[in-house]
Amino acid sequence: MPDQYAVIGNPVDHSQSPLIHAAFARQTGEDLEYGRLLAPKDAFCASANDFRTRGGRGLNVTLPFKGAAFRYAAFLSERASAAQAVNTLKFERGVIFGDNTDGAGLVNDLTQNLGRVLSGQRILLLGAGGAARGVIEPLLQQQPAQLTLANRTPDKAQRLARSFGGALEAGDYAALAGRQFDVIVNATSASLAGELPPLPPGVFARGALAYDMMYGKAETPFLAFARSQGAARLADGLGMLVEQAVESFFVWRGLRPDGAAVLKQLRQLQNA
Ligand code: ATR
Secondary structure, three states: OOEEEEEEEOOOOOOOHHHHHHHHHHHHOOOEEEEEEEOOOOOHHHHHHHHHHOOOOEEEEOOOOHHHHHHHOOEEOHHHHHHOOOOEEEEEOOEEEEEOOHHHHHHHHHHHHOOOOOOOOEEEEEOOOHHHHHHHHHHHHOOOOEEEEEOOOHHHHHHHHHHOOOOOEEEOOHHHOOOOEEEEEEOOOHHHHOOOOOOOOOOEEEEEEEEEOOOOOOOOHHHHHHHHOOOOEEEOOHHHHHHHHHHHHHHHHOOOOOHHHHHHHHHHHHHO
């Protein structure tokens, strides 16, 4: 029987991960199957245990279970510890290993697919929830000139910044007035609700890149705002989704598939 993997979440039927990992398996010739696992909201551990004891080799973890997976793992990578969330579980010789590939996915999409050098850039990260936390450490490793966190509830952003030892500054949206950034990443859940984080006008520097972690057929309010503000480059989170999958595949199989080729296929499907 091929090695078994799955994405666990609730809901999970919309997940593109099975499509992506099937493409990676074809590309690399690895013998594996990747499915979807719908877990009851209060039964993450039981569902993951059941999958593991049936011989499952690894899970991707999506909403709302990334915190539960963090607590479930016996061993954690450094990046999962920093993120306090796990999106990749690996089961090997009875050991549960937790990793987080979301940040690497974002950074690889920015640097490789979008060709952006992040070192020396002024980066603004919007939001202070799990999605923002997961990408802070990998962004800092790129040595930006500055990393600024903005959140509707500034206390939350300040607490998050302190937990990274003051390597980044944090505040509310109003404090951004008169400032400019080279890369602005939307890690809020505002786009899900069709809302726009209250960014003041003029925050996009000349040549700025606007990145929304959300993706879908329609342009998000954040990307529409960025366009109207003259941002030079717009990107949604589909590339991050594919690149975090590349990293998960590497954690499980020791091979790094070509994410760009699969991203191209997904874009064609999205635009069809
Ligand atoms: P996730 O794990 O996806 O990050 P979360 O922990 O619920 O989800 O965090 C959601 C983030 O989106 C928060 O930073 C939230 O801001 P608050 O902390 O002030 O609640 C932010 N957010 C949600 N809707 C928003 C909106 N309409 N405008 C600005 N920020 C928004």
